[in-house]
Amino acid sequence: MNGFQARDFPPGFQPQQHQNHLQQQLPRPSLSPNNHWLNPMQPNPHPHFNQQQQQPQLNSAWMNQMQQFSSGMSAMGFNPLIQQQLFQDALAMSQPVEAADEPLIVQVLLSAKKKKESYKEALNNLHGRNGHSASLWKDYYLDHKDHIDTWINMCLEKEKSHHRRPPPDAVKREYSPARLPLSAPVASKKRKHSSPSTSATPVPLIGRSTLNSLSVPQPVYNDQMPAPNSELKIPDPPTRSPSPPTRVIPQGRGNKYTEEDRHFFLQFISWRLKQDPSLTRNDLCNMLAEKAPHHSAMSWASHWSNRHDLPDKILAAARGESYVSDEDDDEDDDEPELIRPTKRRPQYRDLTTEDEDEEDEDEDDGQLNKPADDDDDGDDGDDDNEAIHHYTENQMGQKGEPFTEADLYMASKHAAKYNQWLDMSSKDRWESFSEQFQQRSAKSWAEYYRRNEDNILRLRKKLRKEVRKATSSNGTSMNPAMSLNLPSQTLTPH
Known part of the structure; x- marks a missing residue:
């Protein structure tokens, strides 16, 4: 029996009963194959033992290890400090x-x-x-x-x-110069009192501002060119009536326009329109002539026409209307304006002098009693020698098409029907005209007139002269408006 002999047992000893007694008193050890406390079990060769059961070998070392393990577990399991710390952390x-x-x-x-x-x-x-x-x-x-x-x-x-937006100080402003010819002809207007014109001093060319930029002429601006910034700011009206300029510089048949005159012009119309927004352009020019008589009403009107952007905007703002600039889009943006070829050569002003800037305005200063809207029978140069080309309604541009010479002629003919054309508002001028020619709106016609005001007024004057000549040759006196197919009862006799 596993190395034991029968003589080793006392008399009356029963092996099976002794084995059951030991199993009840000792704890059953783990049968894990990695348990080093247990020795391999050997089958029991004794015939009185059950062959399916196994008996562990008990030794003193195994018992000592079990006692140490049990005492360690008891000490840790019943330590209140460790349990409290673990509970608080969890x-x-x-x-x-x-x-x-x-x-x-x-x-x-x-x-x-x-x-x-x-x-x-x-x-x-x-x-x-x-x-x-x-x-x-x-x-x-x-x-x-x-x-x-x-x-x-x-x-x-x-x-x-935030990283994309550079600081304002770090932005380098570079203006791309406009395309200008390197040389431009300088022609002086022919006058009896004019002195021989001197050649203009060439504008010096500025060198390259950067290595990649080309050396091109810098843009040149003067009073006759439109403002570079289309967003014109309306000056605030003064709190009291502005004082007229005291410095008067004679020039030609009238007086020269000075910076004081220009400043007074804007301040005065702003002041008057603040008091009475219903004032017309002609009313303001007459008031300017009364307040500053060194320029006639006709001269003030000419000054207004030459620098119409800002005064027109002031007038429109006073009336509560929206001023239409050259860059504003309207309902007829698809109607490009046709650039008409002109026979007269363009006149370039001498940039070295300002004497000729106001000559067109100053020449009329001596005619103080002449109404601003009356026809001028004076010398217009080569225009009087040119025959008027008459157009029909069928030759006018249609909706979506560019403006034509026929449009200019019909607009001038329409303006020639009214004696007080300059006193009329934009609505009164073009509302009836747009109803007659519905291919364009009244707003489009008003903007076209603003861009071509000088040409339309010049042709209007020639049309009225043509009617007078025709009526005087027949020995009759007829209002030009009556000859232009407008009911005479709506007009003031001319």
Whole structure:
């Protein structure tokens, strides 16, 4: 029996009963194959033992180890300090993440995104922050992922836009010069009192501002050219009536326009329109002549026409109308204006002198009693020698087509029907005309007139002269408007 002989047992000893007694008193050890406390079990060769059961070998070393293990477990299991610390740590890490912790999540994830780190690693680094475990941080992020991601993206976009916008001081303003010919002919207007014209001093060329820019002439601006900025600012009207200029410089048949005259002109019309917005352009010119008599009403009207952008805008603002500039879009933007060839050569002013800037205005200063809207029978140069080409309605441009010479002729003919044309408002001028020619609106005709006012008024004057000559040759006296197919009862006799 596993090395034991029958003589080794006392008389009356029963092996089976002794084995059952030992198994009831001793704890059953683990039968794990890695348990070094147990020796391999050997089958029992004794015939009185059950062959399906096994008997462990008990030795003193195994018993000592079991006693030490049991005493160690008892000491640790019943230590109250360790149990309390473990309970407090578990309780502290179980507090849920709240909305007040979102800024910390956004800050950590935003930093991770910039460093190209994973969100998982960033959230693991939050373990223990604000008393929350890493798993609770992850759970909160997953529950509010859309909201937090939107917040992060907004922060990134804000930073990108801030970096894109350079500071104002760092912006280098470079103006692209307009295309101008290197040389332009300089022609002086023929007058009896004019002196021999001197050649204009060439405008010096400015060198390259950068290495990549080309050396081109700088843009040249003068009073006869439109303002570079289309957004003209209306000056505030004065609080009292402005004083007329005291410095008068004679020139030609009249007086020269000075800077004081120009300033007084704008201040006066702003002041008068503030008092009475119903005043017309002709009324204002007459008032200007009364207030500053060194320029006639006709001269003030000519000054207005030569610099019409700002005064027209002041007048439109006083009436509550919208001033239409050259760059504004209207309902007829698809109607490009046809550039008409002219027979007269363009006149270029000498940029070195300002004596000729106001000659067209100053020549009429001596005619103080002449009404501003009356026809001028004076010398118009080569225009009087040119025959008027008459057009029909069928030759006018249609909707969507460019303006033609026929449009200019019909608009001038329409203006020639009215004796007080300059006193009329834009609505009175073109509302009836647009009803007659419905291919364009009244607003489009008004803008076309504004761009071609000088040509239309010149042709209007020639049409009225032509009618007078025709009537005088027949020995009759007829109002020009009656010959232009307008009911005479609506007009003032000329």
